[in-house]
Amino acid sequence: MKALFLGLMMACGFTVHADPFDYMVFQWTASDGLSLYSLQEVNLPAPKSKPQTVKSSDYVAVENHFGEVIQFIDLKRLKVQRSEHHGFNHIADSSFEQDQLTFVVRTPKGQAQQLRLNLRDQPIEHLYAINEMTSGIVAKKTGSKKSQGSIDNRINLLFMGDGYLINQTNTFDQHADAVMSYMHSFEPYASYGHFISFDRLFLESAQQGADHPTSPCGGVTDPQAPLFVNTRFDATYCTSGIHRLLTVNSSKIYTDAALSPNWDEIVVLVNDGTYGGSGGGFSTISAHALATDVFIHEFGHSFTDLADEYDSAYPGFPTCSDINGPDCEANVTDVTSRNNLKWNYFVSQSTPVPTPDTQQYSQVTGLFEGARYFAAGMYRPVSACNMRYLGSPFCPVCQQAFVQKVFQVPYGSGNALLNLIEPGSAVPVNNQASVMMGDVLNLSVDSLQPTHDLSFTWEVAGGVVSSYDSNLVTQDFDFVPTQNQVNTTVTVKVTVKDLSPLVHSSIQPQLPVFEHTWQVDVMPFTDLIFKHGFDN
Incomplete structure (x- = not known):
C-alpha cells in the first residue's frame, strides 16, 4: 500500500484549476534511440504562456499538431552525473556524462505530437513522432490525490525517499526536516524560504537502506559490502566505481513523481547512514549529516544554473567565454578587465583585479583565478564559495543570481512566472x-x-x-x-x-x-x- 504525504509549508498558496495532462517519461541512448518508459494521465494547471527557450546545444522541443513548441527541456544538467563530495582543498569531483538520458514531458492531454532531440555530440537533430510511440497505450490515471497541483506560485521542491520501510514515515519526515532547516541557514534561501513549497512524497520500500555492492570500491573499504537490498528506486553506492556516488533509478523516480506532478526540483533522500550523494537531473543524498551539503551545492547547479568554481579537470565539458561566447554562468568568467567584469559593482576599488588568493583578500569579492574546471584562464568572484567548497556560504554574486533566477524561471507545467x-x-x-x-x-x-x-x-x-x-x-x-x-x-x-x-x-x-x-x-x-x- 502506498502512503502519500505532501508537506506544504506555505498554507497561503492558492488553488488553481487543473486540466488533464500527459505525463511521459522517456529514455534515450545513442545505440537504442528514444523509448517511452511510462505514460500517465495527471491533472495540472493549464499553461499560462508559451514555454521559454534557452540557448542550449542540448535540448528537447515538444511540438503540437501545428508545429508549435509546447514544452522545451534544457538537457545540459540531465546529461551529467555529478559526483561532488567533500575534499581536502576544494570539492572532490568525479563527474561524467551519462550514456542514458531520462527526461519528463508534461503537456496537455493529446497535444504532444513530435519531439525534437538535439545533442551537441550528435551530428543531426533527432525527430520522433510521440503520437506513434503512445498509440495503443492507455495512460494510467494518477496524481488525483491532495498533491495534485494545489500549490502554485512557488518553487515546488519535492522530497522523495528510498529505502524507508512502511512504518518509517516519521524517519523520512525527520530527514526532510533536517534538510529544510539546513537549507534555511544559507543565504539566499534564508531570505526566500517562503518562495519554496517543500512537498513530500513518501513511498515505502520492501527493505531498508541502499546497496553496498563491493569493497573496496574506488579505493574505499566498505564494511557493509557486499550488501544488496530491495528498495523502490534501486539506491546504490559505488556507482561507476566511485564509493560515495550514491544514485537511484531516475526513470522510476520520475515515474512515481507523477503522484505530485507539478514539481520543479526533486531531491531523493536515501535511508542509509553512509556518506554519499549525487547530482544531475535531481539530487540524491544519504542520511549522513554531511550529505546535506551535497544537496545545497547541487541546488545551486540545478536551479540557479551556477558553475562549479573548483579547478579539477573535466575533459570535454562545454567551454564558455564572456569575451567570445557562449556566455559563461553568472559566477565565472574569463574577463580580466575591471571595467568589463560582469560583477565589477561588487568589487572595491582597493581590491586588485585579478585578485591574489591570499589571506588579505579572503573575505572580499574580486577576481580569483581557478574555476569551471580550469586552474588558469577562468575566474571566480571570491576565494571560497559554496560552488568551490561544500558547506561554505554562497558569495554575493551567487546570491544575486538566485534572486534574479527566481523571477525568470517558469514553474511547473503552467509556464507561469512567480x-x-x-x-x-x-x-x-x-x-x-x-x-x-x-x-x-x-x-x-x-x-x-x-x-x-x-x-x-x-x-x-x-x-x-x-x-x-x-x-x-x-x-x-x-x-x-x-x-x-x-x-x-x-x-x-x-x-x-x-x-x-x-x-x-x-x-x-x-x-x-x-x-x-x-x-x-x-x-x-x-x-x-x-x-x-x-x-x-
Missing part, C-alpha cells in the same frame, strides 16, 4: 468594483513575502497616493471617492517590487514590478432610507 502578488488573493476578487459617494471601498492583496520588506505603491487615477515598504503579507488600501469622480470609472492600482538587499543597487531596477488593477465605478450618493419613502 508573482509577488499572490494570484487570486485580490479583494474585491473581480477587477471590477463599485462604491457609492460617501462610502469607503477597501481593496487588498496578499504578497509573497521574503524576510525583508517589499516596496508597495498605490495609485488612484494615475497618481501616487501611498508608497511604503512593508514585510506584512496582507496589504490593504481604503479608496475614498471624491465628488469629481462621481459617475466615472476610477483606476486603482497597486504595484509591488522586491528591492532585495541580496541584489546590488545598480541591478535592482532590473527586477520585475508586479501590479494589480481594479476599475472602480463611483456612483452618486443615494439615501437608501428615504429612497422609497417611509411606507416602504
Whole structure:
C-alpha cells in the first residue's frame, strides 16, 4: 500500500484549476534511440504562456499538431552525473556524462505530437513522432490525490525517499526536516524560504537502506559490502566505481513523481547512514549529516544554473567565454578587465583585479583565478564559495543570481512566472468594483513575502497616493471617492517590487514590478432610507 504525504509549508498558496495532462517519461541512448518508459494521465494547471527557450546545444522541443513548441527541456544538467563530495582543498569531483538520458514531458492531454532531440555530440537533430510511440497505450490515471497541483506560485521542491520501510514515515519526515532547516541557514534561501513549497512524497520500500555492492570500491573499504537490498528506486553506492556516488533509478523516480506532478526540483533522500550523494537531473543524498551539503551545492547547479568554481579537470565539458561566447554562468568568467567584469559593482576599488588568493583578500569579492574546471584562464568572484567548497556560504554574486533566477524561471507545467502578488488573493476578487459617494471601498492583496520588506505603491487615477515598504503579507488600501469622480470609472492600482538587499543597487531596477488593477465605478450618493419613502 502506498502512503502519500505532501508537506506544504506555505498554507497561503492558492488553488488553481487543473486540466488533464500527459505525463511521459522517456529514455534515450545513442545505440537504442528514444523509448517511452511510462505514460500517465495527471491533472495540472493549464499553461499560462508559451514555454521559454534557452540557448542550449542540448535540448528537447515538444511540438503540437501545428508545429508549435509546447514544452522545451534544457538537457545540459540531465546529461551529467555529478559526483561532488567533500575534499581536502576544494570539492572532490568525479563527474561524467551519462550514456542514458531520462527526461519528463508534461503537456496537455493529446497535444504532444513530435519531439525534437538535439545533442551537441550528435551530428543531426533527432525527430520522433510521440503520437506513434503512445498509440495503443492507455495512460494510467494518477496524481488525483491532495498533491495534485494545489500549490502554485512557488518553487515546488519535492522530497522523495528510498529505502524507508512502511512504518518509517516519521524517519523520512525527520530527514526532510533536517534538510529544510539546513537549507534555511544559507543565504539566499534564508531570505526566500517562503518562495519554496517543500512537498513530500513518501513511498515505502520492501527493505531498508541502499546497496553496498563491493569493497573496496574506488579505493574505499566498505564494511557493509557486499550488501544488496530491495528498495523502490534501486539506491546504490559505488556507482561507476566511485564509493560515495550514491544514485537511484531516475526513470522510476520520475515515474512515481507523477503522484505530485507539478514539481520543479526533486531531491531523493536515501535511508542509509553512509556518506554519499549525487547530482544531475535531481539530487540524491544519504542520511549522513554531511550529505546535506551535497544537496545545497547541487541546488545551486540545478536551479540557479551556477558553475562549479573548483579547478579539477573535466575533459570535454562545454567551454564558455564572456569575451567570445557562449556566455559563461553568472559566477565565472574569463574577463580580466575591471571595467568589463560582469560583477565589477561588487568589487572595491582597493581590491586588485585579478585578485591574489591570499589571506588579505579572503573575505572580499574580486577576481580569483581557478574555476569551471580550469586552474588558469577562468575566474571566480571570491576565494571560497559554496560552488568551490561544500558547506561554505554562497558569495554575493551567487546570491544575486538566485534572486534574479527566481523571477525568470517558469514553474511547473503552467509556464507561469512567480508573482509577488499572490494570484487570486485580490479583494474585491473581480477587477471590477463599485462604491457609492460617501462610502469607503477597501481593496487588498496578499504578497509573497521574503524576510525583508517589499516596496508597495498605490495609485488612484494615475497618481501616487501611498508608497511604503512593508514585510506584512496582507496589504490593504481604503479608496475614498471624491465628488469629481462621481459617475466615472476610477483606476486603482497597486504595484509591488522586491528591492532585495541580496541584489546590488545598480541591478535592482532590473527586477520585475508586479501590479494589480481594479476599475472602480463611483456612483452618486443615494439615501437608501428615504429612497422609497417611509411606507416602504
